Amino acid sequence: MRWSGWMCLGVYLVLGLWTEPAQAQRQEFDPDKARQECSNGVTIYCLALGMEAERAGDRDLALEYYRIACTSHPTPGHLRACTPLLHLSRQMERLQEEVRPLEKRCQDGNKQTCFYLGKEYLKIGELNRGSDLLLPLCREGYPSPDPNDYGACYHMARGYERSQHYGRAQELFELDCNRNPGKARASCEALLRMVYVRKESEKVAWSQVQEFRWLEIALGVLAVMPLVGTWLWYRQKPWAWQCLRAGPVIAGICLVLWELSPKEGDLPPADRIVGVLSFLAVVGLAAMAHQKLQEHQDISPPNPPEPPTPDSKV
Numbered sequence: 001m002r003w004s005g006w007m008c009l010g011v012y013l014v015l016g017l018w019t020e021p022a023q024a025q026r027q028e029f030d031p032d033k034a035r036q037e038c039s040n041g042v043t044i045y046c047l048a049l050g051m052e053a054e055r056a057g058d059r060d061l062a063l064e065y066y067r068i069a070c071t072s073h074p075t076p077g078h079l080r081a082c083t084p085l086l087h088l089s090r091q092m093e094r095l096q097e098e099v100r101p102l103e104k105r106c107q108d109g110n111k112q113t114c115f116y117l118g119k120e121y122l123k124i125g126e127l128n129r130g131s132d133l134l135l136p137l138c139r140e141g142y143p144s145p146d147p148n149d150y151g152a153c154y155h156m157a158r159g160y161e162r163s164q165h166y167g168r169a170q171e172l173f174e175l176d177c178n179r180n181p182g183k184a185r186a187s188c189e190a191l192l193r194m195v196y197v198r199k200e201s202e203k204v205a206w207s208q209v210q211e212f213r214w215l216e217i218a219l220g221v222l223a224v225m226p227l228v229g230t231w232l233w234y235r236q237k238p239w240a241w242q243c244l245r246a247g248p249v250i251a252g253i254c255l256v257l258w259e260l261s262p263k264e265g266d267l268p269p270a271d272r273i274v275g276v277l278s279f280l281a282v283v284g285l286a287a288m289a290h291q292k293l294q295e296h297q298d299i300s301p302p303n304p305p306e307p308p309t310p311d312s313k314v
Contacts, residue, residue: 038068038069043069050064079117083124114133114134118130138172157190173188177191226281226285229247248286
């Protein structure tokens with residue numbers, strides 16, 4: 001057998017080993033058994049049936065199974081079994097209808113439902129809905145029902161941070177940390193991290209301002225000077241001509257700064273062309289302004305003679 005034959009056989013065996021577990025898992029799923037278990041209140045089977053229906057494109061049937069999983073979950077605390085229901089109903093624009101029973105429990109004073117429903121809202125990207133439930137709990141210092149979980153302030157701050165509302169996130173982290181540093185260790189660590197990142201960002205921004213190169217200033221002034229010179233030329237006033245005569249001096253200073261400034265690399269040819277043309281335009285305007293001043297002095301009337309004094313008559 002040639003090498004190509006051995007390679008084909010090897011690929012076939014590898015693919016067979018790879019796909020065999022998936023096929024076996026697929027064969028192990030019994031829809032009838034899953035429906036029976038789901039009707040008995042076994043949440044995992046309801047979720048599996050919902051995923052199968054969603055994979056098949058029947059979103060309404062999937063939503064029905066997810067609804068059963070959410071309402072029949074034996075744990076009255078966390079609402080993780082409701083995450084698929086909230087996520088799919090949001091996609092189908094039916095979120096308000098599906099969360100009405102949970103919202104009712106929250107409005108009736110069940111703070112635990114408010115806490116976990118607020119977390120679920122943050123999971124599916126409903127920041128405003130989540131803040132409506134978690135912010136009041138955060139202000140009153142409501143702790144998590146689960147000792148291994150974090151409080152309302154931390155989860156709301158994380159939601160703000162993921163949505164890039166960094167100022168609000170820092171305020172909540174700080175509130176949680178200052179209120180109880182021992183229990184709110186996660187908020188304190190997040191606060192320190194945010195303060196450090198903000199300080200480093202401010203340092204970088206300030207260093208960028210300080211590193212504003214003279215090259216950029218000189219090139220900008222040099223590029224604008226012909227436009228300003230043209231405006232002065234059309235003023236046709238002696239003071240404007242005097243300003244134009246000073247143009248080459250300013251342009252020369254810009255060129256010196258341009259040459260002395262640190263350059264990360266070669267300047268683009270377009271920048272050099274703009275600089276040279278701007279300098280030539282400024283020199284030309286200065287020469288014409290000098291000529292205009294000479295002509296103005298030639299045609300200006302001579303000064304009148306001084307009146308005679310008494311001493312001059314003697």
